Amino acid sequence: MERRLPMSQPYYILAINPGSTSTKIAVYENEKELFHSSLDHTSEELAKCHSQKDQFFMRKEIVLNELKKQNFALEKLSAVVGRGGQLSPLKAGGYYVNEAMKRRIIQGPIIAHASNLGALLAAAVADPLHIPAFIYDAVGSDEMLPVAKITGIAGLKRESFCHVLNTKAMARKAASEKGKTYQDMNFVIAHLGGGISVSAHKQGRIIDVITDDGGPFSPERSGSVPILYIVDMCYSGQYSKAELKKKLRGMGGLKALLGTFDCREIEKRIADGDEEAKLAYDAEAYQIAKGIGEMATTMDGKIDEIILTGGIANSKMLTGMIEEHVKFIAPVHVMPGENELESLSLGALRILRGEETAHTYEDPAPAKEDLYV
Known part of the structure; x- marks a missing residue:
């Protein structure tokens, strides 16, 4: 379910950037950073996570606990933006995190990468608050010229990963x-x-x-x-x-x-x-x-x-x-x-201000099972 963009000022934005051994978060008031945290995940914590599902719940709890520790009221948030992962194909810019996007990340096919959890974590915080969740300038964004994708092996094309x-x-x-x-x-x-x-x-x-x-x-x-x-x-x-x-x-x-x-x-x-x-x-x-x-x-x-x-x-x-x-x-x-956290937040801010329009992710793959987020 897509959320209506809030109209009030100032905008408070939570940015979430999951990495292989940490989850970094920051809260911004418009362009101003209020605080940021790098939440490290020990090898023991990660060893207990046998699936992406396990990692999602572990990281979600840690993020919410950190926001509580910072005494930040979630109700103040205007939007949440997560690091965009290996979804493909995507345009550059912002996307709403919708059910189709979550389903593709959870059910695949998708290249495994910690950044894929950015969309799921953003939605987990935003959905109960009825505010929008975004990803922005995902790793899988593709704007390459057709001529740049050709290789000398038939059927094998270069992909835009940077x-x-x-x-x-x-x-x-x-x-x-x-x-x-x-x-x-x-x-x-x-x-x-x-x-x-x-x-x-x-x-x-x-x-x-x-x-x-x-x-x-x-x-x-x-x-x-x-x-x-x-x-x-x-x-x-x-x-x-x-x-x-x-x-x-x-x-x-x-x-x-x-x-x-x-x-x-x-x-x-x-x-x-x-x-x-x-x-x-x-x-x-x-x-x-x-x-x-x-x-x-x-x-x-x-x-x-x-x-x-x-x-x-x-x-x-x-x-x-x-x-x-x-x-x-x-x-x-x-x-x-x-x-990266600043970049995510500024992207979401441009969408909230109407300077950019967020895309809607469309995936024709049918659902296989209930989502866990």
């Missing part, structure tokens, strides 16, 4: 600083985190992406590796499927090369004269710059700004090396941090 939420938010902020709108400008944005993605933003639309397994290696992911090397590893008999996946995601990148993915430790090793650490760090910056150059061609080089964002954009050494490679393309704007 850091949609944070990159679009940073693009909007960068445009605003220039007195323009997101739709007025062209950006290449590299999100630098545990995984690295590079995306081309043309006049308010992500037209192409380099996914976190298709380009630069990152602190803990291997990035793009020549495919025949991977085929040989798959059939070598040395690795199980799970072991090989771990080498690509979790134990790849800087972790594999240097034994750590902590950029502060690596930079200290470089300062102490560690040539192996310097070469690996140079290689990461070099590959990120190559990805930025690749995305610049999708807009014929007509780039207003290159944005470096994400957690490891806090490293002045790494961003400085990247900038040296790519500053000939366009000015480089470093905007560090994840900014």
